[in-house]
Amino acid sequence: MTEFLQHLVNGLSVGTIYALVALGYTMVYGVLKLINFAHGDVYMVGAFAGYYLSDLVGVRPPWADPPPGAGETFFKATVVTMGSMIICGLLGYLIERFAYRPLRHRARLTALITAIGVSFLLEFGFQLSPLVRTPIEFPPGPSPRVFPALLARSGYEVFGVTLSNYDVIGLLVAVGLMLALQWIVYRTRFGTAMRAVSFDPQVAGLMGIPVNRIISWTFVLGSALAAAAGIINAVSRPRIEPLFGLMAGLKAFVAAVLGGIGSVPGAMVGGLVLGLAEEYVAGYTDSSYRDAIAFTVLILVLLVRPAGLFGRLTVEKV
Amino acid sequence: MRLFRALALTTLTLFAAACEQKAAVAPTGAAAPAAAAPRPAGDTILIGHVGSLTGSEASFGNSTENGIRLAIEEINAKGGIKGKRVAAKTYDDQGKPEEAAVAATRLITQDKVTVLLGEVASSRSLAMAPIADANQVPQISPTSTNPRVTKDGDRVRPFVFRVCFIDPFQGTVMAKFAREHLKLKRVAILRDVGSDYSVGLADYFKKKFEELGGTIVNDQSFKSGDQDFKAQLTTIKGKSPEMIYIPGYYTEVALAARQARELGIKVPLGGGDGWDSAKLYEIAQGALDGSFFSNHYTDENPDPLIQNFVKRYREKFKETPDSMAALGYDAAHVAFDAMARATDLSGPAVRDAIAATKGFPGVGGTITIDADHNAVKSAVVLGIVKNKAKFVASVDP
Numbered sequence: 240m241t242e243f244l245q246h247l248v249n250g251l252s253v254g255t256i257y258a259l260v261a262l263g264y265t266m267v268y269g270v271l272k273l274i275n276f277a278h279g280d281v282y283m284v285g286a287f288a289g290y291y292l293s294d295l296v297g298v299r300p301p302w303a304d305p306p307p308g309a310g311e312t313f314f315k316a317t318v319v320t321m322g323s324m325i326i327c328g329l330l331g332y333l334i335e336r337f338a339y340r341p342l343r344h345r346a347r348l349t350a351l352i353t354a355i356g357v358s359f360l361l362e363f364g365f366q367l368s369p370l371v372r373t374p375i376e377f378p379p380g381p382s383p384r385v386f387p388a389l390l391a392r393s394g395y396e397v398f399g400v401t402l403s404n405y406d407v408i409g410l411l412v413a414v415g416l417m418l419a420l421q422w423i424v425y426r427t428r429f430g431t432a433m434r435a436v437s438f439d440p441q442v443a444g445l446m447g448i449p450v451n452r453i454i455s456w457t458f459v460l461g462s463a464l465a466a467a468a469g470i471i472n473a474v475s476r477p478r479i480e481p482l483f484g485l486m487a488g489l490k491a492f493v494a495a496v497l498g499g500i501g502s503v504p505g506a507m508v509g510g511l512v513l514g515l516a517e518e519y520v521a522g523y524t525d526s527s528y529r530d531a532i533a534f535t536v537l538i539l540v541l542l543v544r545p546a547g548l549f550g551r552l553t554v555e556k557v
Numbered sequence: 558m559r560l561f562r563a564l565a566l567t568t569l570t571l572f573a574a575a576c577e578q579k580a581a582v583a584p585t586g587a588a589a590p591a592a593a594a595p596r597p598a599g600d601t602i603l604i605g606h607v608g609s610l611t612g613s614e615a616s617f618g619n620s621t622e623n624g625i626r627l628a629i630e631e632i633n634a635k636g637g638i639k640g641k642r643v644a645a646k647t648y649d650d651q652g653k654p655e656e657a658a659v660a661a662t663r664l665i666t667q668d669k670v671t672v673l674l675g676e677v678a679s680s681r682s683l684a685m686a687p688i689a690d691a692n693q694v695p696q697i698s699p700t701s702t703n704p705r706v707t708k709d710g711d712r713v714r715p716f717v718f719r720v721c722f723i724d725p726f727q728g729t730v731m732a733k734f735a736r737e738h739l740k741l742k743r744v745a746i747l748r749d750v751g752s753d754y755s756v757g758l759a760d761y762f763k764k765k766f767e768e769l770g771g772t773i774v775n776d777q778s779f780k781s782g783d784q785d786f787k788a789q790l791t792t793i794k795g796k797s798p799e800m801i802y803i804p805g806y807y808t809e810v811a812l813a814a815r816q817a818r819e820l821g822i823k824v825p826l827g828g829g830d831g832w833d834s835a836k837l838y839e840i841a842q843g844a845l846d847g848s849f850f851s852n853h854y855t856d857e858n859p860d861p862l863i864q865n866f867v868k869r870y871r872e873k874f875k876e877t878p879d880s881m882a883a884l885g886y887d888a889a890h891v892a893f894d895a896m897a898r899a900t901d902l903s904g905p906a907v908r909d910a911i912a913a914t915k916g917f918p919g920v921g922g923t924i925t926i927d928a929d930h931n932a933v934k935s936a937v938v939l940g941i942v943k944n945k946a947k948f949v950a951s952v953d954p
Contacts, residue, residue: 242795245820249787287588366611381611384624385839392818474786478812478840480613486782521788527750527778529788555875 241399245398246522247515252406252475254514255413259468260491261498261506262420263461269501270348270457271438276354277334279488280361281327283481286473288323291375291384298387307501316389320470324463331462332455340451350531358488365481383480386473405475412471417507424503429433433457437501448543478514493537499550513537567689568647589839602641602902604629604892605648607675607685612652613782613808619675619948621699621885622647623874625674627866628889630873637901638896646670646897650681653797655680661688661696669773669783671891671902672697677881679703679724679754686717693904697892699884700830700853702727703753706932714902718911718930720887720919721853725830727803728761730851731953735800735827738950739849739940745773745798747789747813750778758804758829779813781806786813787820794822805830806831818844824936825849833880838944847939853880853935855923855948866920880921887919 260282267275293299296315338357342349369376394403424430435443436453444450472487473479490513498509513533520532541550566738570573605623609620629643637643646668648660657676664670665688673696682701686709687694698706698719707717735741746767749755751755763773777789790813793801801817803826810832817826825826827837828850837845856867856877866886870878878886893911895915917924922934935953939946 242791244736244793245794249785249791252787253785380615382615383613383836383840385836385842392819394821396821403817403819472784476812477815478784478808480808482612483782483784518788522792525778526792527780528788532778 242522244398244400246443246518247387248400248402250518251410251511251514251516253493253518254511255406255409256472256487256510257491257513258469258507258510259413259416259464259471259509260487261495262417262503263465263505264495265493265498265500265502266420266457266461268495270433270454271339271343271350271546273339273350274354275458275461276351276359276488277338278461279484279486280358280493281330281334281462281484282465282469282472282487282491283365283479283484284330284361285323285327285462285469286386286479286483287379287469287481288326288466289319289470289473290379290384290479292319292322292326292387293379293387294375294547298389298408304487313390317388320467323470324466327466327469328459328463331458331465335455335458338544340454344388358485362481362485366523381481383478384557385554386479388477389403389470389474390473403475405471408474409471412467413507416467417503420460429453463489493534497537497540499544499547502547502549505547509520512548561623567613570679573950577774580648581798587616592854602638602643602896603668603670604643604645604672604674604691604889605661605668605670606645606656607648607660607664607673607678607681609652609681610649613636614652614678614806616701616807616836616879617881618649618652620834620879621677621888623746623870624882624885624887625889627870628886628893629872631869632890632893638649638893643893645674650676651683652678653707654684658684665692665694666687667691671695671904672907674699674885674888674892676701678752678753679706679757682706682717684754686714689716689751695895695908695926697888697911698809699888700881701754702828702830703757704929704931705753709920713929716908718891718926719923720891720924720932721830721884722934722936723931724757725761727851727936728758728763729765730938731758731802731829732762732765732769732771733826733851733952734849734851734938734950735802736766736771739800740824741771743772743796743798744802745775745777745793745796746785747777747779747793747801747803747805748932749781749809751780752805754829754831755806757803759802761928762802762804766846779805779809781809783809784812784911785926786816789819790817790822797822800825800827802827804829807834807837808840811837811845814841814844814848830880835876835879838941843942843944846943848941849938849949850941850946851952852939852946854883855937856941857948862918863920883920887921887924890919891917891924 263278298315327548334357338353339350342353366381367378368380371377392403394401432448432453435452440450494508494509494513500506500523517529517533518534521529609623610618629913650656650660673694677700679701682698683706696717700721702724704723707714744784746759748759773791795816814826826848830852832850833852895907899910914926924932926932935951938950940949
């Protein structure tokens with residue numbers, strides 16, 4: 240039983256990350272019908288932005304040169320997370336503005352290939368050896384780096400199940416961000432405009448909705464969420480390298496499809512379900528089947544519910 | 558509805574295409590030469606190096622590269638080989654076997670290298686070995702410990718050598734150490750199923766440990782690139798082992814160690830030479846204290862040969878050489894030594910000279926190449942104390 244509960248905690252901790260990244264996929268898909276393959280790499284950039292910002296505010300690993308400053312505080316952690324979200328929001332804006340917008344009226348395939356191109360640009364661009372050495376080494380190069388502990392880790396043990404403040408904070412932040420997003424989409428003017436653009440961009444434009452601005456903001460929001468996920472993940476699994484967004488991006492994409500792509504609660508539930516599925520598969524069967532069985536679950540769910548758990552099948556009028 | 562299905566199907570197809578796309582585009586990245594070297598001229602001997610200069614095992618490739626550079630500098634300072642200067646050409650394989658094969662082919666057919674050095678990882682050396690054999694260019698792997706690298710079934714690969722010991726020895730050393738030195742009975746294994754090296758070590762460890770009367774209580778696996786090991790570790794914890802043997806590479810091992818401690822697992826961890834990297838300690842931050850791993854060499858060894866090497870390496874690269882650097886250096890020097898002894902610089906002549914290497918004083922131990930093209934030499938077991946590796950024992954073959 241203890242083992243079962245421990246797996247539950249572990250699975251939720253991993254699922255949180257998938258869920259946060261999946262939210263970005265789902266938003267962009269909901270509005271543009273574009274699968275933004277670069278999203279997993281924005282998540283990676285988020286972690287690196289956090290790495291550089293924590294250096295800036297003086298949170299460094301104990302062996303670092305120069306040695307750490309006053310150390311970690313909750314305030315600094317918030318500043319780093321916010322800063323990284325802003326940087327990634329800006330990156331999301333730039334990607335949309337320069338890579339996707341010029342191609343928006345072309346075939347959907349063109350935009351998809353561009354998304355893959357942007358993904359490569361970020362992955363391999365970040366692997367170049369540093370061009371700038373001061374104040375930071377950028378690009379970071381291929382070797383893994385160690386993400387500093389933004390908050391001191393405190394572990395608790397409840398009935399033999401260990402969990403840490405990282406897991407709890409991660410889950411709370413994810414649920415909070417999801418609720419905020421749900422509120423934005425359904426309760427604000429911006430959300431209404433977003434849904435209108437999603438429904439029909441041309442008509443929305445004719446009705447006076449600034450379509451370009453709405454789409455830009457959608458990318459900004461999605462990318463900021465990816466940054467938050469990047470930091471939450473990096474704090475508890477402190478190894479960051481330019482390629483680590485690839486697998487997380489794929490898994491999050493699966494989570495988004497599983498939950499019903501385009502649905503905000505769907506992305507959240509999809510992420511958590513995928514995390515738990517992986518965890519229990521790895522824990523109770525052969526751990527080398529972890530991904531295989533997790534993806535089989537996806538196929539089964541889609542066979543039964545083609546639109547995903549929370550998706551709605553809509554009849555498209557032609 | 559039908560349209561939506563069609564759309565979903567297209568999306569999935571595109572998704573698959575996207576994955577293939579990634580694989581197809583990657584070689585351009587690898588093709589870029591990592592270091593500019595002069596074309597082979599009449600008075601230059603060109604040697605090729607394939608290494609993981611990027612990717613998650615980047616420290617391996619960069620260390621061997623440094624070791625080889627140092628060796629080349631030394632041989633050129635001594636006047637080169639047979640009056641010719643030595644130069645190296647290095648290609649990055651990004652830590653991928655398919656890239657290693659591409660790089661090896663390119664070095665042999667386009668750059669016409671005399672000797673091929675590399676790879677650190679067994680999976681990559683295995684991808685290169687048939688190419689070296691087919692083209693009759695000697696390949697020396699610095700640290701690939703999987704037996705199949707030099708021996709394909711019962712047949713010894715004629716042109717492939719290594720300057721390190723092999724997995725059976727390394728796995729056996731740790732099994733003996735755990736059973737006889739630490740007196741452990743129950744050990745769990747966490748292996749990287751995607752790596753020939755890790756699977757080899759785990760298998761030989763298991764075999765020897767059970768032979769000595771120990772029990773393997775659980776055998777779990779992960780894949781390189783994984784970030785979360787808690788599922789496997791939680792299951793392992795439930796079996797209460799006295800040690801967990803994780804014969805993986807440093808980045809995963811360090812993360813797994815941290816997560817083991819977070820789950821309240823307090824027993825020591827064990828591993829092999831794949832642990833040896835400064836990054837291991839950076840990521841682990843003390844989580845590996847009390848753990849042990851087998852290795853090729855230690856920079857603590859007072860032997861003047863080793864201390865001289867450590868000193869020169871530090872001067873040149875401002876860091877302490879790890880095993881990969883030491884063995885890269887050895888591999889290069891074994892190649893130079895053989896080229897100097899060889900009757901001419903053709904592949905078969907150099908091959909014969911390498912095969913005849915006997916008692917060569919390397920920094921990773923005295924190297925004698927045996928009939929299976931392996932180096933026969935001793936291993937060291939290092940223990941981690943306060944986030945630093947300390948010499949514990951030396952185990953002879």
